[in-house]
Amino acid sequence: MGSQEVSNTDWRGKHVTVAGLGVSGIPAARVLNGLGAVVTVVTDGDDDRSRAQAAELEAQGITVRLGDGATLPGSTELIVTTPGWKPDKPLFAAAAEAGVPVWGDVELAWRLRGQDGREPAPWLAVTGTNGKTTTVRMLASILEAAGLRTAAVGNIGVSLLDTVLGDEKYDVLAVELSSYQLHWSPSLRAHSSAVLNLAPDHLDWHGSMAAYVADKGRIYEGNTVACVYNVADAVTEELVREADVEEGCRAIGFTLGTPGPSQLGVVDGILVDRAFVTNRQKQAQELAEVADVNPPAPHNIANALAAAALARAFGVAPAAVRDGLRNFRPDPHRIEHVADVAGVTYIDDSKATNTHAAEASLASYEPIVWIAGGLAKGATFDELVTGCAGRLRGVVLMGADRALIREALARHAPEVPVTDLDRTDTGAMSEAVREAARLARPGDTVLMAPACASMDMFTNYNKRGEAFADAVRALAAESA
Template identity: 50%
Template structure:
């Protein structure tokens, strides 16, 4: 392990406290960046542009990371250390302990380098914390932040929020955990009026200074307990989204836990609590009345009237309850920012949902095929299952330490059959045995390892696709008129696929192949 001198906390804290704008004295700051993925690379690049002295560390010595390392060295990185041996302790920067460690969100507090930094009193920031500190820059507009977290629905809500802001004529963009590193957005030369910022529990854990205009925790359920060390720590990280909010804390009326988060938050004076519900809204809430989404929070006559926002049907052909909730949460955020009801409606009409979340793949011969690969935990899968009545459920994968009993018990009556995928589906299979003993359970490609390729398969073959081909073939055999084949795994994908998108794409391609094969067979007959 590297023998790193411990910095003097008082002197260090004093310097960091003054770093709250782009034009602050960043030059000469000693920084270690943990991780060289998208957010880590962006953080290192930003710090180098600010004039900081930067050392970058990543545990994976791969061709891709070596290429990124070469780029960072060209733009001034003092050192880029690749390989697991460099992640055991905080490295020196020009022979001295760093002033700060900026970590990629996926690095947990238990990771040895970060644990070493915490033990030595070295502050740890995430990329979002760094972005907040450099958001103010002379000669550019400073964007207000609308922050969104939750166990599920974040990306949809961020996309809807962005669409509503754009419909209102604002210069706005979705950023953060949604895919675009937030520091890349912050460095846009034109700047923005608003940022719709998706925040994971990891990013919130490493953030302590944010002051959003409006904020929301969409929902909270067991997830990422392995990273946080337990559910309570996970929930505490999610609750940080409300801290220092200026105008409105948006909470889920149907989930008391989110309201408690708002009640316990330390917010700025004048900040309001505003609820959203898929039922009839009370005063200071947004909700649904006779298939219309309405606002009883951001109008003067809210005690006895409501502003119409949009019809539920305008959200699309398949509108599960949680999609309505996401739209109402987005509407509450932008209404807090002064966006008109007309722009909310136009934003909903213009919104195009991304792939892999309640994505209709096909509707053939009375069978609806739905790709919900983004349902990576039981809470998300429950929202999907609740939208359909007779389901052939494709499920399984990397469980992340969660339990499945409540999920299966609540939706057993909807299940016509279950097709399991994943490396280890023991917990899910046992939950099905306990709570849905009469539902047929078929295993398809379980028990293998590797992200998309199993041991012994030829180089270049896609084992994940093979698994999904088998699963979809079984589903096609079982499905009949009125059934929905729903791929909502309730688990992460990394045991058999490279990502949830890889898993979803494999499902879509397998469905199309099966349906084309059925069509060809029918023509031959």
């Protein structure tokens, strides 16, 4: 079962090992079992939840080996892995030695397109360190405005397996792909794709920045119409240059500045297209106004341009780009306006879980009282602080690794007042908001863009954002 096999493989009697349970392992095991494969699930876990999941699968005739994720079952012809399993797992070393291919759940979904005899929907794919979900949802909104049957799927939380095997017929899919998923997707070939940006992230999984970048670049392989890159991020353009694409596939840039030929960009508050026009040297097609982008922060305008480029590559008319952007509503906790209290604006960007995302947020406002801190995940903060120091009115720090940010502030912004909250309980957010309000002046923005993960204090970034919003609303009620 080599990597180039067609999607209509006869799965009956094939011995497939699924690595891991969870949100992608369980559906993969069930789908393969339903196709007639002999499925064995292996997992490191052996807790109550794993045992309950195993019991459900075993009732369907699927073998499950709990606490045995390192051993390759002897009859294995293919491994399908969940994204979280790192490439250096002993199971994969054993597979390589035995000549057994490894696919991810996205690869499996790609291979199973058209299994029911229908023409499979093309994929418009998006990856990047930050902005993936917003861009994919913007893209889906634009495609819907064009009257196309579509869905935002993939790493966004909607199973690609369920999508490609479901009853609903789609014209095109807007697909978010993580670096993990791309690593295990050797034969994926999108209609068009975009890499939004690249910054250090998940290096513990990939092993190095070079490996992380290479996995992101896989999204361009075999593209047929357009490879969309970020003009401001030279590495994304280099990945396009290195990609092995179909004859006639074009490199399409997006920029917050005036676009050159084969680019989309911004001119006098207008999003314009100089890529999908008859005369790229002399023509520019108006697509939408900056004011149509919600919210119109610089990094979100970049997301909108990338979404527009992919939609235009698929032949979508300019009016649908405008209407789709106008109809789009961002997910909670992504540069979300919570309230204005005593002349101060409060913005929730709890989704800014790394320095790259926080940098984009901090560049969108001034003056800022910045609420930051949490789990640093190995990040350093000198570059971030240096870039935003001139915008800061004050900083409120909380969370397990706040000292790293405090030390960077001492080095690069010693004049900025810092409140260091020596607590990691969930109630710290209420105190943080009150301290931020004390530091802020009318016209300022209190920005909660932590640049860190949330799990030291909260279940996830959503819960952190909700705590911030609750604290701001409480403050507003007191001020009323």
